[in-house]
Amino acid sequence: MTSIDVRDLTKEYGTARAVDHLTFTVPPGRVTGFLGPNGAGKSTTMRLVLGLDHPTSGSAGLGGRPYASLRDPLRRVGALLDAGAAHGSRTGRDHLRVLAATHRIPDRRVDEVLEETGLGPAARRRARTYSLGMRQRLGIAAALLGDPEVVMLDEPSNGLDPEGIVWIRGLLRRLADDGRTVLVSSHLMTETAAFADHLVILGRGRLLADTSVREFIDARVRPAVRVRTSDPDALENALARHGHRAVRHPDGHWSVPDARVDDIGRLASAEGVPLLELAADEGTLEQAYLDLTAADTEFAAQPQEA
Amino acid sequence: MPFAPVFRSEWLKIRTVRSLLATLFVLFAVTTAFSALAGLDPEDPGADPLFTALSGTTLGQIAALTFGSLAVSAEYRESAAVRLSLTAVPRRGLWFAAKAAAIASVVLAVALVTCLAAQLAGLAVLGAAADGLTTADQVRGVLGGAVYLTLMALFAAGLATLLRSGVATLSVLIPFILIVSFVVGDALGAVVDFLPDRAGQTVLRGEPDGTLGPWTGLAVTACWTAAALLAGAWRLRRRDA
Numbered sequence: 001m002t003s004i005d006v007r008d009l010t011k012e013y014g015t016a017r018a019v020d021h022l023t024f025t026v027p028p029g030r031v032t033g034f035l036g037p038n039g040a041g042k043s044t045t046m047r048l049v050l051g052l053d054h055p056t057s058g059s060a061g062l063g064g065r066p067y068a069s070l071r072d073p074l075r076r077v078g079a080l081l082d083a084g085a086a087h088g089s090r091t092g093r094d095h096l097r098v099l100a101a102t103h104r105i106p107d108r109r110v111d112e113v114l115e116e117t118g119l120g121p122a123a124r125r126r127a128r129t130y131s132l133g134m135r136q137r138l139g140i141a142a143a144l145l146g147d148p149e150v151v152m153l154d155e156p157s158n159g160l161d162p163e164g165i166v167w168i169r170g171l172l173r174r175l176a177d178d179g180r181t182v183l184v185s186s187h188l189m190t191e192t193a194a195f196a197d198h199l200v201i202l203g204r205g206r207l208l209a210d211t212s213v214r215e216f217i218d219a220r221v222r223p224a225v226r227v228r229t230s231d232p233d234a235l236e237n238a239l240a241r242h243g244h245r246a247v248r249h250p251d252g253h254w255s256v257p258d259a260r261v262d263d264i265g266r267l268a269s270a271e272g273v274p275l276l277e278l279a280a281d282e283g284t285l286e287q288a289y290l291d292l293t294a295a296d297t298e299f300a301a302q303p304q305e306a
Numbered sequence: 307m308p309f310a311p312v313f314r315s316e317w318l319k320i321r322t323v324r325s326l327l328a329t330l331f332v333l334f335a336v337t338t339a340f341s342a343l344a345g346l347d348p349e350d351p352g353a354d355p356l357f358t359a360l361s362g363t364t365l366g367q368i369a370a371l372t373f374g375s376l377a378v379s380a381e382y383r384e385s386a387a388v389r390l391s392l393t394a395v396p397r398r399g400l401w402f403a404a405k406a407a408a409i410a411s412v413v414l415a416v417a418l419v420t421c422l423a424a425q426l427a428g429l430a431v432l433g434a435a436a437d438g439l440t441t442a443d444q445v446r447g448v449l450g451g452a453v454y455l456t457l458m459a460l461f462a463a464g465l466a467t468l469l470r471s472g473v474a475t476l477s478v479l480i481p482f483i484l485i486v487s488f489v490v491g492d493a494l495g496a497v498v499d500f501l502p503d504r505a506g507q508t509v510l511r512g513e514p515d516g517t518l519g520p521w522t523g524l525a526v527t528a529c530w531t532a533a534a535l536l537a538g539a540w541r542l543r544r545r546d547a
Contacts, residue, residue, distance in 0.1 A: 051396050052389050053546040068396040071307060077393075085390040087323060087380055094322040101315035102307075102394045142390065 002063040002076065002150050003027045003181055004049055009058035011044055011205075018044040020205035021058070026183045028149070031176045033196030033213070034185035037293050041205035042185040043081070043154055050079055050152075062150060074103045077150040078143030083135040083158065085142075088128030092119055092138050095127055099142055109145065117141040118167070132159030140168070150181040157191060169195040189289035193217075203293045220288040224281035225256045225264045230274050238271035239264075255281060309404060312395050316408035320377060329373040330412070333455070334420045337366030341424035345431030355436040356447050356512035359428025360421060363451050363510060367503065370413060370455045371479050374462030377409050378538075379472025392547050402467065402539050406460060413459040414452055421451035443512055450509030450524055457524070461502060461531045467538025499523075502530035 004026040011019040019041040026032045036042050047053045049060040051067040061067065062077060070076050086095040096110045114123045117137040122130065130138065136159055143151055157165050172195050176182045183200075186192045192199065193213055201209040209216065217223075229235040232248070239246045239256060244264075246254045256264055261280050268275050320326050340362030381388040395401040425448055429436045466475040483503050498504055499516040508514045508523030518526060 047389070047546070050389075050393050052392055070396065073396055074394050079393055081389055081393075082386065085387045087319075087383075087387060089324055090322045094318070098315050098318045098322065099390070099394050101318050102312050104311050 004060075004062060004150060004152070004183060005064060006045065006049065006060045007058055009045065009048060009060050010056045011041075011048060011053060012056045018205050019048065019055075022202070022205065022207055023058075024200050024207060024210050026181055026200070028181040029176060029179050030197040031172045031182045031184060031195055032198045032200055033192035034183050034200050034202070035189060035192055035289065036185075036187065036202035036208075038187055040187075040202040040293075042202055044205075045202075046079065046081060046152055046154055046183075046185065050077070050081075072103055072146070074099065074105070074146035074148065076146070076148055077152065078146060078148035079151075080136075080139040080143045080153040080156055082154070083132065083139045086127040086130075086135065086138055089126055091124050091126055092130065092134075092141075093123040095138065096142060096145060100145055103146060105145060109147075113141040113144045116144065133161055133164050136160055137164070140171075148180070150183075151175050152183045154185045155187070156184060157186070165191075189286045193285055201289070201292065208292055216288070217285060220292065221284050223258060223260050224284055225259045225261050226253055226277065226279045226281045227256060227264060227268070227275060228253045228277035229268075230276060234271070234273045235268070238267060238273050241271075242267055253277065307395060307397060307400060309400065312400060312404040313407055315394070316405045317412070319380070320408060320412055323380065326373060326376055326380075329369055329376060330416045333366050333369035333373065333413075333416060334423070336369055337362035337420045337455075338424045338427055340365050342427040342431050345428045345435075354512045355429075355432055355439055356443050357507075357510050359425050359432060359436065360447050360451050360510045361428070362424050363421070363455060364507070366420065366424075367455060367458045367483070368480060370417070370459040371462040371483075372476060373413060374409055374459035375466040375472040375475040375479075377459075378405070378463045378466035379470075379475070382466075382470045382472075386547070389547050398542050398547075399539060402535075402542055406463060406535060409459055409463050410456050414456045417452035417455040418448065420455070421448040424451075439512060446520060447510055450520060453524060454506040454509055454527065457506060457527045457531045458503070461527075461534045464531065464534030464536070464538040468534070468541050470541075500526055502527050505530075 006022055006024050009019055009022045010017065022045060034042050044053065045060070048055050049067060059066070062070070067073060067077065086092065093110060093114060096113065097107060100107070100110050114120050117140055119134065119137050119141060122134060127135065127138065136156060140153065140156060143153060156168055160168060172182055172184060176197070184196065196213055198212050199209060199216055200207070227235065235254065236246060244256050244259055246256045248254050261278060265278050341360055344358050344361040381391060392398060392401060425444060462475055462479055465479065466472055469475050496517050499518055505518055505523045506527030508516060508518050509520040511520065514520055514523070
């Protein structure tokens with residue numbers, strides 16, 4: 001199976017540096033979340049990998065080969081770059097047939113991916129009648145067309161309804177479990193943590209982190225647990241006995257800093273405290289990500305001392 | 307990557323967009339109708355009967371230019387469909403050649419039918435005024451007219467690839483053909499014979515009177531078209547998609 005290899009990649013548009021000496025590898029078999037604020041260079045990097053833009057220096061390729069040298073690119077790499085790429089007056093099915101024709105992919109496969117992405121009933125409608133969510137699904141269908149071993153999706157959950165978001169998480173998981181290489185960009189940390197195994201985080205075109213989700217959380221997130229109970233006194237006592245200092249919030253939930261869900265769950269069970277809700281506090285994950293990207297922005301904005 | 311499947315994909319692109327098919331219908335209808343109408347005009351008894359019978363092509367070529375530029379600019383509208391196209395076919399030269407070939411085959415087929423119909427209609431209306439035309443002239447008119455329209459469509463396609471916009475292409479070409487060549491042209495003397503549209507139109511004349519013969523005129527237009535296509539290909543290969 002093929003990995004995505006980015007080596008010392010730099011891309012300048014005029015004087016603006018969109019990608020700045022970026023090096024990372026996306027291996028097969030796991031979902032890699034490609035994170036960064038808007039304008040961090042995620043889409044540019046994807047275009048460079050696909051050979052659409054020419055790098056200023058460095059290289060981007062698949063298994064060490066440039067994309068343009070692939071003989072049957074759609075069967076190797078599937079990409080969603082822009083959900084608006086379909087011509088408005090073409091039907092969704094014809095949009096895919098046009099792409100399929102370049103690789104002699106049969107219409108049967110076109111109908112398969114339309115079903116898989118839930119577009120079956122809308123297949124013969126013109127693309128301009130599609131909602132944003134349907135266009136995303138059509139873009140994903142196009143990426144899956146050649147049954148590729150590498151899948152690269154730029155902000156695929158944009159415009160998807162909640163049901164669509166659940167669907168795409170399952171899809172990404174299946175693709176990675178098949179042993180494919182999966183790179184998915186997003187600017188939302190919590191969303192990405194819900195499906196990714198690994199994170200590549202960019203800020204201003206530079207690599208800020210290349211780490212597993214688990215490591216990122218362990219290293220950067222101060223763990224906290226969110227609890228609700230029908231017996232606040234019992235909970236407070238139980239936590240206090242085990243050395244936790246819980247904070248009660250006005251809406252009735254408690255947060256326990258420096259604690260893990262596993263510990264608080266077992267503790268509550270052992271003490272017989274009835275729990276209505278027990279969750280890791282995700283706000284802190286988003287915060288850790290913001291701290292990371294904001295630190296880079298602050299650093300870059302400071303006047304340089306010689 | 308082989309050429310045939312990429313060509314088929316480009317041909318499917320044309321077939322599945324209604325506005326492109328409509329442009330081809332306009333090409334047929336306008337050329338035929340205006341060729342027939344021109345034969346009704348009694349003003350100019352000394353006019354070239356072959357050119358009169360095919361004179362609709364001077365208006366029909368606007369449909370051909372529109373088709374050529376729309377077929378390309380569909381790739382550049384809204385959010386750059388060209389990126390998706392080049393993801394499927396990363397060899398840009400191959401992709402552009404397939405697109406040009408698809409445009410050329412479609413326009414040539416429609417233009418052959420169109421020029422034949424236009425000439426039949428035009429000659430029927432002219433009646434005895436067209437008696438002097440030989441069969442060879444008539445065959446040359448139909449074939450040459452069809453090739454001329456095809457070259458104009460490709461000329462626009464090349465320019466649209468260079469400018470990455472159908473609107474920009476048509477707002478250069480249509481005024482050029484309607485004003486510069488039609489109106490201002492006669493004041494410029496022999497130079498005008500080498501303009502892309504005027505040069506090629508010599509193939510539609512029974513008795514070419516300018517510097518160029520019918521086939522050399524068409525060859526001059528072919529050079530313009532080749533230049534436009536090469537400029538488009540250069541831009542496509544050099545620049546980010």
